[in-house]
Amino acid sequence: MSPTIAALPAGLTVLERGWLSANNVLLAGRPGEGATLIDTGHCSHADQTLALVQQALGGQRLGRIFNTHLHSDHCGGNARLQRQHGCTVWTPPGQADAVVRWDETALSYRPTGQQCEPFTLQGVLIPGGELEIGTMGWEVLSAPGHDPDSVMLFQREHGLLISADALWEHGFGVVFPELEGESAFRDVRAVLELIATLPVRQVIPGHGRVFSDVAGALARAHERLAVFERQPARHARHAAKVLIKFHLMERRREPAADLLRWMLDTPLLASCHQRADSPLPLAGWTGALAEELCTAGHLRREGSWVVDA
Incomplete structure (x- = not known):
């Protein structure tokens, strides 16, 4: 029997999206601070993202966008939301310069044949650091593998992990560096092992529903990873x-x-x-x-x- 999903903390709203757009997580801020949105979906759904976020804000101001990583399905709504709300955008530091230069090759959009509307950058999420969002503190954790610069966010008091594409209920995201000849399966394994050491009670994945069977998800992810390690051609297909x-x-x-x-x-x-x-x-x-x-x-x-x- 799967563990029961506990109620999410007050002030946290998860907008579960389809598989083209990553889930969006809205965190209420302190009075006058503005809310923070984590990931913004694909550009083809930007108007829908805007409407969903506007409804979830409930009159709050959107102050910041945090991107777990810069694949097109996680940051495609940044530009539309920036124009509407004047909010700042924060990304992991590894590709910050590529955003400033808007280098579509370095940002993966040209190699993958995908789209993302340009946005402007105001800050970076430093792995190993901590963020105060509203009344909650969040640890920024490095999560290479799927993307070498990706991060996760962990709220220790509530045991809540925003895992991006490092861990889903039934797997994890494509390990893109492996497709470019870089060894990254070991990074996936290291991140899964890191998650196992944390007191995680619930996971908000980049795609799919919120889940609390963390041990089961980790076991499935390890099994999938072992197959790809044995058969890298299968991963490429x-x-x-x-x-x-x-x-x-x-x-x-x-x-x-x-x-x-x-x-x-x-x-x-x-x-x-x-x-x-x-x-x-x-x-x-x-x-x-x-x-x-x-x-x-x-x-x-x-x-x-x-x-x-």
Whole structure:
């Protein structure tokens, strides 16, 4: 039997989103301080994010945005919210300079074939530091693996972990550095081991529902990680499917010829192909993956179009 989900602390609201947009966490501030929003979803959902946040604010001012990391599904609403609320944006320090220069290659948007509207940066979240948000203190924890610069936030009194994509109820995010030839599975393992040492009672993941079976989630994550460590080509295939699925979730529907062109023009898919060690050329390999997604019901074909399912 799964542990019962406890009530979240007063002043904390979780906006659980679909898989294209990361969950948003709104934390009330002290009087005059303004609220803090953690992660802002994908740019294609920015208007929806704005409406959801506006409703959750309940008359408060939005003072700050904290991003756990800078993948497009976690910071895509930053620019829209900044324009509306004049709020500041804080990110992990590793890519702060890339944000200031708006280097879409360094920020992963060009290699992954994804989008993010430019925003401005006002502060950084230093791993090992602490943040005061309203009446609660939060520890900033380094969480490399999925993204080398990602952070988690831990509220020790309530045993509450905002885990981003380092731990989900049933896994963790694609380990992107591995696709670029960098060793990062060991970083995933180290972060999972770190979480196990913390008195965590509830996890707010980057995607999916809030959960409290932390031991079960960690066991599932370790099992998944062990498979990827033994079979890195399997991880590369999985990552490629995720990129294709995210692209179709963003576009909703696309002519098959345009999808193939996008797959051939997306650098990270070429990296996945190389690491998958497939005998097929890139066009055949990515086309086969798209067909597998259709067979599994994640996409579907409508004549000459490929449609998100």
